[in-house]
Amino acid sequence: MEPIKRVAIIGGTHGNELTGAYLIKKFEQFPALVRRSTFETITLFGNPRAFEMGRRYLDKDLNRCFLTKDLLNPTLSTYEDQRAKTIHHLLGPKGHPAVDLILDLHSTTANMGITLILSSHHPFNLQLAAYLSQLDPQIRVFSWGQSSQDSSLLRSLCEQGLAIEVGPVAQGVLHAEFFQRTEALVHQILDYLERTNQGNPPSIARNLTLYQFIGSIDYPRDEKGDIQAMIHPKLQGKDYEPLRPGDPLFLTFDNQTIAYKGELTVYPVFINEAAYYEKGIAVYLAKLQPLYI
Amino acid sequence: MEPIKRVAIIGGTHGNELTGAYLIKKFEQFPALVRRSTFETITLFGNPRAFEMGRRYLDKDLNRCFLTKDLLNPTLSTYEDQRAKTIHHLLGPKGHPAVDLILDLHSTTANMGITLILSSHHPFNLQLAAYLSQLDPQIRVFSWGQSSQDSSLLRSLCEQGLAIEVGPVAQGVLHAEFFQRTEALVHQILDYLERTNQGNPPSIARNLTLYQFIGSIDYPRDEKGDIQAMIHPKLQGKDYEPLRPGDPLFLTFDNQTIAYKGELTVYPVFINEAAYYEKGIAVYLAKLQPLYI
Numbered sequence: 001m002e003p004i005k006r007v008a009i010i011g012g013t014h015g016n017e018l019t020g021a022y023l024i025k026k027f028e029q030f031p032a033l034v035r036r037s038t039f040e041t042i043t044l045f046g047n048p049r050a051f052e053m054g055r056r057y058l059d060k061d062l063n064r065c066f067l068t069k070d071l072l073n074p075t076l077s078t079y080e081d082q083r084a085k086t087i088h089h090l091l092g093p094k095g096h097p098a099v100d101l102i103l104d105l106h107s108t109t110a111n112m113g114i115t116l117i118l119s120s121h122h123p124f125n126l127q128l129a130a131y132l133s134q135l136d137p138q139i140r141v142f143s144w145g146q147s148s149q150d151s152s153l154l155r156s157l158c159e160q161g162l163a164i165e166v167g168p169v170a171q172g173v174l175h176a177e178f179f180q181r182t183e184a185l186v187h188q189i190l191d192y193l194e195r196t197n198q199g200n201p202p203s204i205a206r207n208l209t210l211y212q213f214i215g216s217i218d219y220p221r222d223e224k225g226d227i228q229a230m231i232h233p234k235l236q237g238k239d240y241e242p243l244r245p246g247d248p249l250f251l252t253f254d255n256q257t258i259a260y261k262g263e264l265t266v267y268p269v270f271i272n273e274a275a276y277y278e279k280g281i282a283v284y285l286a287k288l289q290p291l292y293i
Numbered sequence: 294m295e296p297i298k299r300v301a302i303i304g305g306t307h308g309n310e311l312t313g314a315y316l317i318k319k320f321e322q323f324p325a326l327v328r329r330s331t332f333e334t335i336t337l338f339g340n341p342r343a344f345e346m347g348r349r350y351l352d353k354d355l356n357r358c359f360l361t362k363d364l365l366n367p368t369l370s371t372y373e374d375q376r377a378k379t380i381h382h383l384l385g386p387k388g389h390p391a392v393d394l395i396l397d398l399h400s401t402t403a404n405m406g407i408t409l410i411l412s413s414h415h416p417f418n419l420q421l422a423a424y425l426s427q428l429d430p431q432i433r434v435f436s437w438g439q440s441s442q443d444s445s446l447l448r449s450l451c452e453q454g455l456a457i458e459v460g461p462v463a464q465g466v467l468h469a470e471f472f473q474r475t476e477a478l479v480h481q482i483l484d485y486l487e488r489t490n491q492g493n494p495p496s497i498a499r500n501l502t503l504y505q506f507i508g509s510i511d512y513p514r515d516e517k518g519d520i521q522a523m524i525h526p527k528l529q530g531k532d533y534e535p536l537r538p539g540d541p542l543f544l545t546f547d548n549q550t551i552a553y554k555g556e557l558t559v560y561p562v563f564i565n566e567a568a569y570y571e572k573g574i575a576v577y578l579a580k581l582q583p584l585y586i
Binding site: 022025026029030054055109168169170171172173174175176177179180226227230231232233236251253254272274275277278 | 315318319322323347348402461462463464465466467468469470472473519520523524525526529544546547565567568570571
């Protein structure tokens with residue numbers, strides 16, 4: 001494998017996810033922390049204006065602005081469109097990125113603990129995820145699919161990489177324990193890259209279990225789009241636990257339970273994520289995908 | 294005591310505190326739920342435009358717009374200033390309000406469980422709080438002080454009343470269990486008023502313990518106002534637990550613990566409330582105040 005030459009660490013892609021935002025501020029103040037001998041590390045604050053305003057974004061979600069056609073569309077000119085083009089200019093272009101790995105630091109209001117979200121199923125990502133899971137078996141690995149080529153996500157700029165998603169953390173809250181755990185993970189990743197570049201990679205288990213995205217469910221809504229039910233109390237906080245056909249999914253405002261009507265047992269994630277109400281997502285569903293890598 | 298003739302229930306005073314917002318929507322759809330035979334119940338959605346935008350407020354915090362001098366100041370004209378004047382017109386004026394009781398429904402990102410925040414130490418409020426604490430001993434009662442006359446809070450329009458504060462709930466998240474518990478409390482309060490009006494008040498214990506506000510502490514900040522430390526992991530989530538001199542208070546980004554330097558044991562609340570970063574408040578401090586009522 002080619003050595004890793006440049007790594008980008010990004011936080012504050014969403015301005016009200018303070019874990020990543022303040023980690024980037026820390027790394028910018030103390031760059032020696034993320035410096036290693038065999039590669040260059042770049043840190044980037046994703047959406048500084050949204051951070052200043054305490055919001056996820058100003059005009060649109062920056063982490064949905066990275067489709068190639070949008071990056072190349074000169075008529076898209078909101079703050080986030082411009083910011084995406086700037087980041088694409090710095091780190092891209094897609095297919096031939098200026099960096100070899102992107103780490104994107106996020107938080108969620110869902111009870112997801114520490115989750116790694118792979119940018120693709122590139123063998124490098126799978127090995128890195130397997131290594132980190134081996135160090136901390138409580139870490140979960142989630143995947144949107146094998147490839148991220150056409151994705152609107154920032155991390156789709158580079159095939160190698162992952163997002164670190166920690167929660168539950170409220171928007172606008174800096175939670176010290178998740179800050180520390182995210183920072184520890186960043187150091188584990190940088191140290192792994194250093195060892196790999198030096199021809200001395202750690203031994204890695206060959207088995208990795210992915211939570212593989214299979215779909216999403218929206219809240220029940222009326223004709224105006226207003227939600228008509230809440231995540232059921234029995235599902236709240238149960239990210240990564242099996243959801244079986246017939247299990248409670250929603251509770252209407254007049255206390256009627258709406259059951260999960262799928263035919264298979266699934267594993268819900270991003271349950272009741274605040275930022276997803278407007279996206280029409282109450283919960284993402286995943287299946288277990290054992291891999292031999 | 295004079296009978297209660299009109300009660301106002303307000304939710305969505307902060308647009309991203311969804312518990313109260315959706316309870317008001319429910320009560321507006323099913324007004325019979327809050328109807329009782331001996332008094333009139335008004336429901337009011339505090340800040341509908343902030344709710345639509347998924348934010349606490351548009352221009353300024355509506356729940357800091359109710360100082361008499363601000364309500365009477367014609368030059369204050371932001372959306373929230375106008376909204377406060379409308380609400381003052383509907384429910385006020387201060388001193389001679391058109392309602393006898395105001396219930397204001399809130400949520401917090403702090404781990405405060407169910408907290409009643411008294412609008413004043415009016416005997417009616419103390420008795421109501423004692424009654425509700427008797428039904429559920431996990432309920433805590435917090436007070437800003439004996440009187441609310443000069444307060445900027447919405448509930449200062451009326452001496453009789455309280456806020457229901459539930460958490461931890463992330464901003465922008467509807468949490469079914471807190472929704473149900475808040476709704477149950479509203480019904481207990483309305484039923485209490487009904488019985489009291491009918492000359493059949495429930496028996497109430499004469500002892501009540503208040504958590505009485507004594508001050509607040511801001512995050513350590515640099516000259517630009519940027520925070521330099523986080524709520525310490527040992528304090529996070531420990532609302533209402535004693536904080537003793539020397540106990541950990543903050544953790545700096547380079548892992549230095551900052552201890553609580555007060556001279557007395559205090560009881561912190563609103564620890565790490567997302568909305569208070571901009572107000573210069575990391576934590577409120579309270580003392581225990583036993584009352585015989």
